[in-house]
């Protein structure tokens with residue numbers, strides 16, 4: 001088992017987990033892990049945010065059954081696979097602008113730090129101000145929060161992560177600038193076997209997760225985003241009901257105990 005050392009609520013939908021998992025401590029910027037809470041839980045891919053002596057931290061967006069279960073009942077993970085995927089191709093690019101949406105802020109910061117350490121000029125553009133807390137302690141050259149997508153001139157590399165729609169739009173407006181992106185895909189095996197995570201030029205789990213944006217068929221990915229929506233919705237509703245039943249049981253038990261205590 002891999003203990004959750006801390007669970008910090010970053011905003012309404014996001015929690016930052018610090019996890020004891022020594023095998024992940026050497027993860028490089030841009031890599032990810034598969035988290036499995038219990039023996040029969042779904043395995044979810046999550047980007048590594050930071051590493052430390054005995055483990056790592058990651059940002060989890062609470063959107064479905066598995067992530068709500070981690071938030072409500074997670075004390076330790078049954079299984080953690082990783083580090084997975086190829087690290088971000090860190091190099092001397094010059095001026096880099098990094099766009100992130102939602103959970104994408106975690107890999108954006110970790111990649112931004114590695115690029116900055118090499119001497120690149122790094123501008124961070126964050127589309128969720130509610131996550132600004134995470135960026136406050138960083139030393140990037142520029143930080144911008146904005147709701148709309150704005151293009152900036154004079155950059156040698158564009159990086160985008162956290163939303164297929166965001167990356168698709170950026171690939172159109174920065175059509176002559178190199179653009180590296182992490183496409184959002186479903187992953188089941190993360191070992192190159194199930195092909196669920198295929199993108200035009202390879203598999204996100206083994207060849208990615210970072211690709212040149214022009215190599216991605218964004219229309220196809222956007223269609224596939226909703227493939228499992230119905231099952232995910234049902235699983236979430238079922239889990240919320242089970243949480244409610246558990247809560248009621250505990251209230252009844254507590255009521256009984258209180259009654260015994262009084263009598």
Ligand code: FES
Nearest residue numbers: 190192194195205
């Ligand atoms: S998740 Fe199965 S091949 Fe990538």
